[in-house]
Amino acid sequence: MNLLQNGRRRSKQDGTYNGPARQGPVRHISTASLSLERVYEQNRAIAQKKDAATAPAPAPGPAAKGKPRLLLMGQRRSGKSSISSVVFHKMPPNETLFLESTARVQKDSMQWVPKNENIYNMLMGGYSSFMDFQVWDFPGQIDFMDPTFNLDAIFGEIGALIWVIDAQDDYLEAVNRLNFTVLNLQPNYPNVNVEVFIHKVDGLSDDFRLDIQRDIMQRIQDELSDNGVENAPINFHLTSIYDHSIFEAFSKVIQKLIPHLPTLEALLNNLCRASGFEKAYLFDVLSKIYIATDSSPVDMPSYEICSDYIDVIVDISEIYGWARPKEYIESLEGPPWNHKLEDQVACKDAESCIVLSDGRRPIMLREVNKYLALVMVGKEGSYSKMCVITENVNATVGGLLKAFEITKARK
Numbered sequence: 001m002n003l004l005q006n007g008r009r010r011s012k013q014d015g016t017y018n019g020p021a022r023q024g025p026v027r028h029i030s031t032a033s034l035s036l037e038r039v040y041e042q043n044r045a046i047a048q049k050k051d052a053a054t055a056p057a058p059a060p061g062p063a064a065k066g067k068p069r070l071l072l073m074g075q076r077r078s079g080k081s082s083i084s085s086v087v088f089h090k091m092p093p094n095e096t097l098f099l100e101s102t103a104r105v106q107k108d109s110m111q112w113v114p115k116n117e118n119i120y121n122m123l124m125g126g127y128s129s130f131m132d133f134q135v136w137d138f139p140g141q142i143d144f145m146d147p148t149f150n151l152d153a154i155f156g157e158i159g160a161l162i163w164v165i166d167a168q169d170d171y172l173e174a175v176n177r178l179n180f181t182v183l184n185l186q187p188n189y190p191n192v193n194v195e196v197f198i199h200k201v202d203g204l205s206d207d208f209r210l211d212i213q214r215d216i217m218q219r220i221q222d223e224l225s226d227n228g229v230e231n232a233p234i235n236f237h238l239t240s241i242y243d244h245s246i247f248e249a250f251s252k253v254i255q256k257l258i259p260h261l262p263t264l265e266a267l268l269n270n271l272c273r274a275s276g277f278e279k280a281y282l283f284d285v286l287s288k289i290y291i292a293t294d295s296s297p298v299d300m301p302s303y304e305i306c307s308d309y310i311d312v313i314v315d316i317s318e319i320y321g322w323a324r325p326k327e328y329i330e331s332l333e334g335p336p337w338n339h340k341l342e343d344q345v346a347c348k349d350a351e352s353c354i355v356l357s358d359g360r361r362p363i364m365l366r367e368v369n370k371y372l373a374l375v376m377v378g379k380e381g382s383y384s385k386m387c388v389i390t391e392n393v394n395a396t397v398g399g400l401l402k403a404f405e406i407t408k409a410r411k
């Protein structure tokens with residue numbers, strides 16, 4: 001049964017109203033917002049159990065509360081602004097050398113303006129990405145545990161707290177501050193995901209990276225268990241803006257905020273099994289963060305090549321794409337074809353496939369909607385089965401769209 005924006009129901013026959021009005025408007029909210037509300041409600045329930053008088057009010061909904069947030073915190077010069085600029089604004093890593101120290105909290109939404117205006121209108125249809133997030137970059141010198149800060153306003157409704165530690169510097173102070181923060185957050189916000197980015201690992205040997213990670217994990221674990229905090233939700237990632245590791249880390253952070261991730265994973269698993277793909281990623285095109293992948297382990301080279309492939313397609317579209325004039329479209333839809341343009345092409349969404357000469361493995365890209373693209377790496381020799389594979393990809397794209405639609409409709 002269709003639902004109108006104002007929440008009234010239409011009958012199937014004539015589309016007229018045939019039932020009682022729902023309370024308030026139907027909310028079409030993003031998956032991230034859904035997850036955020038869940039975290040907020042969990043925290044609120046715990047606070048209420050302890051002391052009902054001081055418990056925060058129920059979430060009035062995303063419209064009132066704004067977008068879900070990722071908080072970037074850590075010491076000065078640890079690389080927070082660089083991460084935000086490279087991942088969310090496509091800044092080349094070398095240019096971060098000239099970033100000035102952040103003086104106030106920077107509140108950012110994900111946005112990117114393609115150079116070619118036509119592409120901006122055609123490809124992206126706006127600024128936003130699939131993940132409707134806000135990223136808050138906290139200056140290193142701010143002490144947000146100061147009683148003058150309203151902790152609930154900062155931590156009450158965050159999706160994840162990302163703590164950036166500079167691995168090329170002395171990290172003891174950073175680890176101490178992280179411990180202090182987690183211990184202070186635990187009583188009231190025990191469900192906040194803390195993601196530790198052990199950052200700037202470029203230039204460090206693999207062994208040294210792992211040593212640093214082990215040392216940091218040990219220090220945090222010891223301090224927390226000394227203070228009676230066990231199993232705090234803390235995860236560790238080795239990152240650098242000079243390779244794809246920062247995008248991979250963000251992918252993992254964001255996947256935790258997607259409530260129907262198991263469904264997406266199951267669809268991608270089926271696709272890989274049926275079509276002989278080694279790996280399949282569902283990418284947010286704007287940020288090149290993957291929001292889901294099949295359950296086989298992620299290997300960096302396949303992620304890198306898929307993410308580079310998106311860049312190639314977007315770059316080619318920027319250079320050669322053009323908004324077709326109305327008369328041109330009319331001439332294509334006129335005689336002798338006499339059909340709408342979208343009915344004349346096999347697939348109206350962008351699709352592309354290349355075969356790398358070294359491994360003879362096809363890499364396939366298929367647009368899912370204006371934000372998302374599926375990118376798959378095929379097994380050697382699978383190019384000959386391209387017809388079947390294309391059908392399977394079509395079916396998977398249909399399934400993905402249905403999954404998003406169902407999640408929307410339920411709320």
Ligand SMILES: Nc1nc2c(ncn2[C@@H]2O[C@H](COP(=O)(O)OP(=O)(O)OP(=O)(O)O)[C@@H](O)[C@H]2O)c(=O)[nH]1
Nearest residue numbers: 077078079080081082096097101102140200240241
């Ligand atoms: N080698 C290396 N340098 C990095 C990396 N990320 C950031 N940097 C450098 O680290 C320096 C500091 O980066 P910022 O992003 O300004 O640090 P910040 O944490 O925002 O600093 P405040 O604004 O003072 O809190 C810059 O010169 C960056 O180029 C990285 O992954 N590797």
